[in-house]
Amino acid sequence: MNIAVCVKQVIDTEAEKKLDPSSWRLDRNVNCILNPYDEYAVEEALRIKEAHGGQVVAVCMGPEKATDAVRKALAMGADTGVLVSDEALAGSDAQGTAYVLAEALKGLEWDLILFGVRSTDGETGCVPAAVAERLGIPLLSTLAKVEVEGSTLKVHRETEQGYVAYECPTPAVLSVIKGINEPRYPSMMGIMGAKKKPLEVKDAGALSLDKSRIGLDGAKTRVLSARIPEPRKAGVKVEDDGSGAQKIAEFLASEKLV
Amino acid sequence: MTESRDVMEVDVLYVGGGIASLSSALHLTNLIKAHDEKAGDKKIGELVIVVLEKGFAPGAHGISGAVMDPAPLKELVPDFVGKGAPLEGEVKKESVYLLTKSGKIKSPITPPPLNNHGNYVVSMSKLNQWMAELAEANGVNLFPEFAGVEVLYDDNKVIGVRAGDKGVDADGNKKSNYEPGADLHARVTVFGEGSRGNLTKDLIEHFKLDEGRNPVAFEVGVKEVWELPEQRLQPGEVIHSMGYPLKSDTFGGGFIYGMKDKMVSIGQMTSLDYSDPCLDPHREFQKFKLHPMVSELLKGGKLIQYGAKTAPVGGYFSIPKLSFPGGMIIGDGANLFNSQKIKGIDLAIRSGMLAAQTIFEGLLEDDLSDVKLAGYAKAMSRSKEMKSLYKVRNFHQAMTRGLYPGLLTAVGQYLLGGRVLSNRLSSKPDHEHMETLVERYGTSTPSADDVGDIKFDKQLTFDKETDVYYSGATHEEAQPSHLKILNLDICYGECAEKYGNPCVRFCPASVYEMTVDEATGKKTLKVNFSNCVHCKTCDVKDPFENIQWVPPEGGGGPKYTMM
Ligand SMILES: Cc1cc2nc3c(=O)[nH]c(=O)nc-3n(C[C@H](O)[C@H](O)[C@H](O)COP(=O)(O)OP(=O)(O)OC[C@H]3O[C@@H](n4cnc5c(N)ncnc54)[C@H](O)[C@@H]3O)c2cc1C
Numbered sequence: 001m002n003i004a005v006c007v008k009q010v011i012d013t014e015a016e017k018k019l020d021p022s023s024w025r026l027d028r029n030v031n032c033i034l035n036p037y038d039e040y041a042v043e044e045a046l047r048i049k050e051a052h053g054g055q056v057v058a059v060c061m062g063p064e065k066a067t068d069a070v071r072k073a074l075a076m077g078a079d080t081g082v083l084v085s086d087e088a089l090a091g092s093d094a095q096g097t098a099y100v101l102a103e104a105l106k107g108l109e110w111d112l113i114l115f116g117v118r119s120t121d122g123e124t125g126c127v128p129a130a131v132a133e134r135l136g137i138p139l140l141s142t143l144a145k146v147e148v149e150g151s152t153l154k155v156h157r158e159t160e161q162g163y164v165a166y167e168c169p170t171p172a173v174l175s176v177i178k179g180i181n182e183p184r185y186p187s188m189m190g191i192m193g194a195k196k197k198p199l200e201v202k203d204a205g206a207l208s209l210d211k212s213r214i215g216l217d218g219a220k221t222r223v224l225s226a227r228i229p230e231p232r233k234a235g236v237k238v239e240d241d242g243s244g245a246q247k248i249a250e251f252l253a254s255e256k257l258v
Numbered sequence: 259m260t261e262s263r264d265v266m267e268v269d270v271l272y273v274g275g276g277i278a279s280l281s282s283a284l285h286l287t288n289l290i291k292a293h294d295e296k297a298g299d300k301k302i303g304e305l306v307i308v309v310l311e312k313g314f315a316p317g318a319h320g321i322s323g324a325v326m327d328p329a330p331l332k333e334l335v336p337d338f339v340g341k342g343a344p345l346e347g348e349v350k351k352e353s354v355y356l357l358t359k360s361g362k363i364k365s366p367i368t369p370p371p372l373n374n375h376g377n378y379v380v381s382m383s384k385l386n387q388w389m390a391e392l393a394e395a396n397g398v399n400l401f402p403e404f405a406g407v408e409v410l411y412d413d414n415k416v417i418g419v420r421a422g423d424k425g426v427d428a429d430g431n432k433k434s435n436y437e438p439g440a441d442l443h444a445r446v447t448v449f450g451e452g453s454r455g456n457l458t459k460d461l462i463e464h465f466k467l468d469e470g471r472n473p474v475a476f477e478v479g480v481k482e483v484w485e486l487p488e489q490r491l492q493p494g495e496v497i498h499s500m501g502y503p504l505k506s507d508t509f510g511g512g513f514i515y516g517m518k519d520k521m522v523s524i525g526q527m528t529s530l531d532y533s534d535p536c537l538d539p540h541r542e543f544q545k546f547k548l549h550p551m552v553s554e555l556l557k558g559g560k561l562i563q564y565g566a567k568t569a570p571v572g573g574y575f576s577i578p579k580l581s582f583p584g585g586m587i588i589g590d591g592a593n594l595f596n597s598q599k600i601k602g603i604d605l606a607i608r609s610g611m612l613a614a615q616t617i618f619e620g621l622l623e624d625d626l627s628d629v630k631l632a633g634y635a636k637a638m639s640r641s642k643e644m645k646s647l648y649k650v651r652n653f654h655q656a657m658t659r660g661l662y663p664g665l666l667t668a669v670g671q672y673l674l675g676g677r678v679l680s681n682r683l684s685s686k687p688d689h690e691h692m693e694t695l696v697e698r699y700g701t702s703t704p705s706a707d708d709v710g711d712i713k714f715d716k717q718l719t720f721d722k723e724t725d726v727y728y729s730g731a732t733h734e735e736a737q738p739s740h741l742k743i744l745n746l747d748i749c750y751g752e753c754a755e756k757y758g759n760p761c762v763r764f765c766p767a768s769v770y771e772m773t774v775d776e777a778t779g780k781k782t783l784k785v786n787f788s789n790c791v792h793c794k795t796c797d798v799k800d801p802f803e804n805i806q807w808v809p810p811e812g813g814g815g816p817k818y819t820m821m
């Protein structure tokens with residue numbers, strides 16, 4: 001079973017997030033990492049490969065330095081990597097990204113496409129669905145378990161009440177959630193090896209991308225304004241001198257929470 | 259998920275990816291490249307050169323002042339300006355102040371050791387990042403997120419190090435993603451672990467490298483980078499201060515350096531031979547900012563980053579033997595630091611370069627024996643940087659006598675090239691300097707006022723938790739604590755009674771917390787290891803030597819970008 005796993009480079013969770021006030025684009029000139037949710041997707045892809053054979057290709061759209069994210073997937077064990085990188089892609093929204101990824105995926109061989117559930121920066125979570133739509137194949141999102149039997153996928157889709165079990169033939173797009181597995185650490189040997197694995201960088205021309213669908217101009221979403229959330233106010237501390245329960249009840253009542 | 263431990267054969271292994279190691283790896287690859295270009299058939303060829311760095315990325319654990327003497331860098335990268343070295347500014351203006359609580363006395367001249375004209379203000383994190391790029395472009399293999407956790411010996415010779423395991427939970431059990439650290443076997447292992455290196459400590463003990471030397475001594479620097487509303491200090495402008503808020507029996511001083519983009523680097527060094535059990539270097543630094551000279555400067559600005567780190571100040575006589583069978587020690591790990599000039603970057607680069615030169619010659623002659631490696635120490639002693647360290651060989655020990663007598667001795671030493679006190683002054687290790695609460699305060703329960711505690715306003719002054727947030731420090735929570743408390747009974751008993759658990763105060767990251775159960779009065783020491791900024795103060799200063807710092811899972815620790 002050949003698997004494509006889509007990965008994104010995001011700015012590090014601890015890095016200061018700054019938006020450029022003219023374009024509302026995120027300043028990526030800080031520490032960047034492989035999107036933590038994508039690590040679960042890479043791990044799942046590798047586990048399926050280890051059980052059933054095949055190849056894993058990591059696919060990414062991003063600036064040049066996003067090669068680091070692809071290399072990390074390679075160091076974990078993916079076989080090859082593709083990075084779509086072009087100045088013209090900067091500012092693409094989720095739809096634009098899905099278009100680009102779908103075009104890149106069309107040139108690759110896969111039976112299954114894996115995604116992390118969302119990125120920690122854009123947080124839209126809709127790229128997997130849009131890619132599935134563009135490729136005309138089923139989508140199964142927010143999965144907590146994936147099993148492969150021949151060309152049938154048996155998955156658990158997480159819901160608020162529990163999970164729903166689905167079966168679906170390949171090819172399909174899957175997005176997996178945190179906790180589906182424990183992503184492996186790249187070993188030193190893996191990192192050394194990753195330097196020699198094929199990583200192809202493609203620009204917009206190589207994929208014959210339609211310029212009107214990419215970049216800031218091609219984006220269907222417009223950011224109208226943005227602001228930093230107010231710091232959270234300190235909570236109310238109730239000292240328990242025997243009347244603690246009473247005070248909490250009064251507080252909840254005054255906030256109309258009970 | 260492999261159960262067996264990989265063994266990786268490398269030619270030259272650097273443990274610690276600070277400026278010393280990175281410069282050394284760069285110099286070595288430069289020498290080899292230059293040689294191979296003109297050598298006919300006696301080429302050295304491609305070597306596997308590996309740098310292990312416990313931080314998340316090169317520079318993530320790099321923190322300094324810093325005013326850099328560029329002399330060795332000029333030799334290493336002659337066109338360092340053209341190659342985009344991250345220089346904040348050249349030092350053109352500098353002043354020195356003696357501070358009192360609200361006043362200041364400007365020194366009419368800059369004392370010669372602090373004269374920095376021609377030097378540059380730099381950020382260690384940025385410089386390390388830049389140097390890492392140059393080294394990587396030369397084919398050096400950098401491994402951030404990998405800590406060296408054990409020295410590998412074979413027949414009394416160092417053959418490499420073991421990298422730390424990953425995926426071990428808090429109870430020491432292997433998780434499903436357990437990844438055993440590789441054993442790196444190297445022809446030469448170079449230790450550039452920085453101040454109070456963990457494996458370096460082991461080496462020094464193993465080979466008795468400190469025999470006949472003075473004990474090591476440290477200062478801890480607590481530092482913040484601020485962004486100001488306008489460029490109030492020119493990039494490269496330097497201010498040093500002595501006196502307030504440190505009491506006159508505690509040595510140290512403040513620094514303020516102008517950086518680019520309206521930023522300033524501001525910090526305070528506190529000598530860890532202090533005796534007051536209630537001293538808190540983080541709090542003293544916060545007080546430093548309350549001094550009108552500093553608070554005026556910072557008005558309307560905002561905190562950008564926080565960090566802390568020790569610097570080895572024991573001086574010339576505390577430098578261990580620099581080589582041993584199988585390897586050598588470079589940079590701060592070898593106490594190569596000039597505490598009078600507050601400079602270690604130049605010594606780190608110089609030692610890295612000379613270590614590289616020695617390795618290069620050894621490779622050419624196919625001789626990496628102890629005798630050959632010892633050539634590094636000889637070359638080091640002939641260097642300008644080492645000679646200037648020798649000149650001030652008794653500075654720190656003189657300073658431990660208190661500010662004013664110390665200053666007189668030190669000035670005398672400077673003027674007479676160290677000859678006043680040519681016999682080394684002995685000193686005892688930092689952790690033995692602490693007085694008990696009763697000795698210091700006459701009571702085992704001094705008041706907050708006596709101790710000098712202040713309230714933090716979260717505008718100008720910050721509590722440790724807030725500051726830690728700005729250091730970016732995090733660690734995988736599911737791992738055993740990397741701060742090993744050897745005997746908890748001491749914490750609850752003798753240490754509590756005599757010193758009031760000073761770890762709670764000397765740790766600048768609020769790692770140690772003593773909680774008391776109100777019902778039972780039972781004390782529990784909570785170790786918030788995830789906060790740790792890897793400064794190593796606890797490893798140095800605990801009066802019972804009851805805390806041992808070991809490297810956590812690779813990638814943990816602060817995430818500095820402009821310290
Ligand atoms: C507050 C402060 C202010 C200073 N001001 C100045 C100044 O103004 N001018 C000046 O010239 N010098 C100054 N110094 C000194 C200067 O910063 C040091 O001399 C210099 O950083 C030493 O470089 P190094 O490479 O030896 O060590 P470090 O910079 O400490 O680098 C060591 C590296 O090794 C890594 N490491 C350690 N152990 C391991 C392990 N077991 N496995 C993997 N990785 C490991 C660490 O994470 C770190 O990145 C200052 C120091 C401090 C603390």
Ligand code: SF4
Pocket residue numbers: 741764765766767768769789790791792793794795796797807
């Ligand atoms: S625990 Fe030790 S090394 Fe870590 S920040 Fe505190 S004093 Fe420094």
